[in-house]
Amino acid sequence: MASILAFLQNFPFELFIIQTLNGIVTGMILALIASGLTLIFGIMDVVNFAHGELFMLGAYMGVIVLATTGSFWLALILATLLVSLFGAVMQITTLRPLVGRDPLTTILATFGVSLILQNYALWQFGPVARKINEPFTGHFNLFYLEYPYYRLVIAGLSAAIIGAFWLFLKYGKFGIWIRATMQDRVMAQAMGIPVPLVHTAAFAIGAGMAAASGVLFGPLVGVNHTMGLDWVLKAFIVVVVGGMGNLGGSILAAIFISLLEAYAAIWVNPSQAVIVSFVVLILTLLFRPTGLFVPTPK
Amino acid sequence: MNAPDTSADPLVAVENLHTYYGKSHILHGVSLTVGKGEVVGLLGRNGVGKSTTLKTIMGLVAPNQGTITLETKSITGMPAHKVAKLGIGYVPEDRRIFRLLTVMENLRTGLDRPGVTEARKHELLEKVFAYFPVLGERRNQAGGTLSGGEQQMLAIARAMMLEPKIILLDEPTEGLMPRMVSQIRQIIDVLHNEGVAILLVEQNVPLTLEASQRIYIMEKGMIRHHAAASELKVGDAVIKQYLGV
Numbered sequence: 068m069a070s071i072l073a074f075l076q077n078f079p080f081e082l083f084i085i086q087t088l089n090g091i092v093t094g095m096i097l098a099l100i101a102s103g104l105t106l107i108f109g110i111m112d113v114v115n116f117a118h119g120e121l122f123m124l125g126a127y128m129g130v131i132v133l134a135t136t137g138s139f140w141l142a143l144i145l146a147t148l149l150v151s152l153f154g155a156v157m158q159i160t161t162l163r164p165l166v167g168r169d170p171l172t173t174i175l176a177t178f179g180v181s182l183i184l185q186n187y188a189l190w191q192f193g194p195v196a197r198k199i200n201e202p203f204t205g206h207f208n209l210f211y212l213e214y215p216y217y218r219l220v221i222a223g224l225s226a227a228i229i230g231a232f233w234l235f236l237k238y239g240k241f242g243i244w245i246r247a248t249m250q251d252r253v254m255a256q257a258m259g260i261p262v263p264l265v266h267t268a269a270f271a272i273g274a275g276m277a278a279a280s281g282v283l284f285g286p287l288v289g290v291n292h293t294m295g296l297d298w299v300l301k302a303f304i305v306v307v308v309g310g311m312g313n314l315g316g317s318i319l320a321a322i323f324i325s326l327l328e329a330y331a332a333i334w335v336n337p338s339q340a341v342i343v344s345f346v347v348l349i350l351t352l353l354f355r356p357t358g359l360f361v362p363t364p365k
Numbered sequence: 366m367n368a369p370d371t372s373a374d375p376l377v378a379v380e381n382l383h384t385y386y387g388k389s390h391i392l393h394g395v396s397l398t399v400g401k402g403e404v405v406g407l408l409g410r411n412g413v414g415k416s417t418t419l420k421t422i423m424g425l426v427a428p429n430q431g432t433i434t435l436e437t438k439s440i441t442g443m444p445a446h447k448v449a450k451l452g453i454g455y456v457p458e459d460r461r462i463f464r465l466l467t468v469m470e471n472l473r474t475g476l477d478r479p480g481v482t483e484a485r486k487h488e489l490l491e492k493v494f495a496y497f498p499v500l501g502e503r504r505n506q507a508g509g510t511l512s513g514g515e516q517q518m519l520a521i522a523r524a525m526m527l528e529p530k531i532i533l534l535d536e537p538t539e540g541l542m543p544r545m546v547s548q549i550r551q552i553i554d555v556l557h558n559e560g561v562a563i564l565l566v567e568q569n570v571p572l573t574l575e576a577s578q579r580i581y582i583m584e585k586g587m588i589r590h591h592a593a594a595s596e597l598k599v600g601d602a603v604i605k606q607y608l609g610v
Contacts, residue, residue: 240477244474246466256446257445257457
């Protein structure tokens, strides 16, 4: 009892609240990346190893459009659209010919695209990180910290994009086609749903979501050719923990894992806090391989 | 083979169909026709290739040889989504409703087609809800939570949303209680009266003989017998020989 009281007396409540906010902001970005990844897996059974590079490509597109137009918001919209278009072309040329083949072939294909994109970015932009300027630079006081408003805007925009995507899936004609195809590809075809087109559109949407998160997160981390690697690794963990192909599960898992990492960083070095994600991944695979946020089958 | 007269201008004509699953030769030259508005029964023991015949017509399995025509237009090897758009509806053996989609969303998968006006969509929905009132009551319920009979109704109603010229109906009464079976029997009549042709695969011989105008009997991936349904009875030697009932 005494030790509990001592722990509570020494508990850094202020830091805990700051880390909660940080965890939610990171979680929303991660949810945005993972939503695209889980959509692509859920609908095509494709583990897209190039997803991190689509995130990176979005950030670089953002850099270019921002440098040309000076508008962050235009950069966000154009980068999302251009990378969506790139995603559609990538799906048609690289993945569509592999439909029905061994899943390993799609893994190798997306891994190959990932290497090409990384090296192309290195060739074009060099190894020095580029900067995307924040659209505004205001702060507010959070205990002893000046907390940037932009971080809250990231969380809000990510939530808005995910929310809009959910509404599209729930009520849109194409959204119903996507959900039907995710559940039963063969029957979807038999109902006249053009499944190859749905696959391409879903891949383009996933790519666009990755690109949007790249532009949104660019101001916080700097843009370089390897920026996608860490994020895609975390996104894979989120997709497994949330349940492969389970969109809602991925969003919850992204916030859950980001909060755990943020809380762990109160007591350990942030680079060590990453270990928490892997521990959650291993425990999930051992005890609930279908995912933590998947309803138990009755 | 005792072949009755068939329409000179069939809605669907299958000619010398050969289908493989990998190296397994499943269909060995199946030929059959279905006329406009006609109900045709396809009988046979388990594993003789009845369902594969339907899947091949639907474009879900590619044939290795043979031709399939719909109103003289070749649909051989055409992707299923294009076959569906041309007017072939499919109700599979295991229903395969979209379990996480609501009843309404299941219906919308067939309803949200180009060229269908809102008024027509409304009409089609009213029609199926009149035939299957329980679907209207449960329109916002997930398909996976319906009973087996209700799921079968939903599978048929979903195919009807395509306004098909023909429905391929694969064992619609399998595992259903007698009350549901008679309801399925009634809906076959309703579809027939509306001019929708049906190719009916069934294990329920009396129902098939009652509901159909013509019967094909399959064995080992081939059509072994073809007769008018009125010429066959449950106890006939040919039925006993190929179906064991």
